Amino acid sequence: MGIPVQQQLILGKYLMKKKLQRDKKFPLLVEIEPLFACNLACNGCGKIQHPKEVLKKQLSVQQVLDAMDECGAPMVSIAGGEPLIHPEMDVMVRELLDRGIIVFLCTNALLLEKKMHLFEPHPRFAWTIHIDGLRESHDATVCREGTFDKAVAALREAKRRGFRVTTNSTFFKSDTPKSIRAVLDFLNDDLEVDGMMLSPGFAYEKAPGEADFLSVPETRELFREAFADGKRKGWRLNQSPVFLDFLEGKTDLDCTPWAIPSYSIFGWQKPCYLMSDGYVETYRELTETTDWEKYGRGRDPRCSNCMAHCGYEPSAVLETMGSIKQTVRAAISSNI
Numbered sequence: 001m002g003i004p005v006q007q008q009l010i011l012g013k014y015l016m017k018k019k020l021q022r023d024k025k026f027p028l029l030v031e032i033e034p035l036f037a038c039n040l041a042c043n044g045c046g047k048i049q050h051p052k053e054v055l056k057k058q059l060s061v062q063q064v065l066d067a068m069d070e071c072g073a074p075m076v077s078i079a080g081g082e083p084l085i086h087p088e089m090d091v092m093v094r095e096l097l098d099r100g101i102i103v104f105l106c107t108n109a110l111l112l113e114k115k116m117h118l119f120e121p122h123p124r125f126a127w128t129i130h131i132d133g134l135r136e137s138h139d140a141t142v143c144r145e146g147t148f149d150k151a152v153a154a155l156r157e158a159k160r161r162g163f164r165v166t167t168n169s170t171f172f173k174s175d176t177p178k179s180i181r182a183v184l185d186f187l188n189d190d191l192e193v194d195g196m197m198l199s200p201g202f203a204y205e206k207a208p209g210e211a212d213f214l215s216v217p218e219t220r221e222l223f224r225e226a227f228a229d230g231k232r233k234g235w236r237l238n239q240s241p242v243f244l245d246f247l248e249g250k251t252d253l254d255c256t257p258w259a260i261p262s263y264s265i266f267g268w269q270k271p272c273y274l275m276s277d278g279y280v281e282t283y284r285e286l287t288e289t290t291d292w293e294k295y296g297r298g299r300d301p302r303c304s305n306c307m308a309h310c311g312y313e314p315s316a317v318l319e320t321m322g323s324i325k326q327t328v329r330a331a332i333s334s335n336i
Contacts, residue, residue: 003195003238004164006123007075007102014074015321025258025287027073028314031273033264034059034092038082040108042132042142055081057265061092067263068101071283075102077128084111090118097122104128106168110147112154116161126164126194129155133175133183141172155191166195166238172212173201177225188235195238199309200247202274215305216297220249239309242326243316247307255296255303258287259314271295273310275302 011028018026035058036050068076076096083089084107096103105119106128119125129151132141138148158165167187171180180198187193200219201212214222223244226232232244245251257272267279268286272295280286296311297303303311320326 010074027071027261028259029075030073031262032064032076032078033080034086036081037085039110040142061088064092065095077104079106084115109151109154121162126166127158128166128168131167131169164194167193168197170199170201173214180226184235195236197238200307202306202308219307223247240316240320242320243313253312253315255311256315257311260310
């Protein structure tokens, strides 16, 4: 596994505090979208479909800091759009790190080599580069030739400069167990990334190309075959063993969207990063005014094929922390 010890310790301390306080709903990680503008138009992403006046808007550094201070989450994933378009992204990252927060900065890497000098390696900071397959598959997904080679070059340079580098890969109906193994082997063995995150594509409301999204049975079959022969044990996956079991259909989980909330120029999104049933100004208002019981597979038809990490990875983490057996299993996996 690719989960660093410091991250485990920070998260473990935070979860213990919440347990002692008997808090029922709290954030583990916040998805911050400081802007929706992007330099790509990827299949499976509906962010750039917003009107031009929305694409011009950006969250200020102070708005992001206030949101994180209010909710108290120990981790943040800065996404978008393309975050490196934001003119103060380096300032935002430094301020978040100064607050003791673990920061993942998600990027398609097209601007990474140009902007990398503005950032410094830090034990709580990681680049998260989107790699959705090998060259042909990745370039087809992002709808632009040459992006795979540019992303790989930037990734290698970030590693050379001493940054922690993780990747995020979304897989679709066009993927096969063989293609998933190939991209994870490449990232793990050839590029030696520090951790890999993966998720099945989900046909959320604004996403185009719905025909390429996976159903729940298709997702389970795909990952069961991709992980066959104990293959997943050799990869530095930045995800819990329980979540990987969930992808294979070995266990089922309830969705906990309040644990990875989304904050953007519109406010806190109800109920999650992939569905929009309105926005509120504060995280407290999000948790107290959202009817969480009506969401998830078997409840809301829009959720019927969702197995995305934003809803189910925190469920897996909470299940892991609530079980001595799973806690030991996760610890052992992290030291592979």
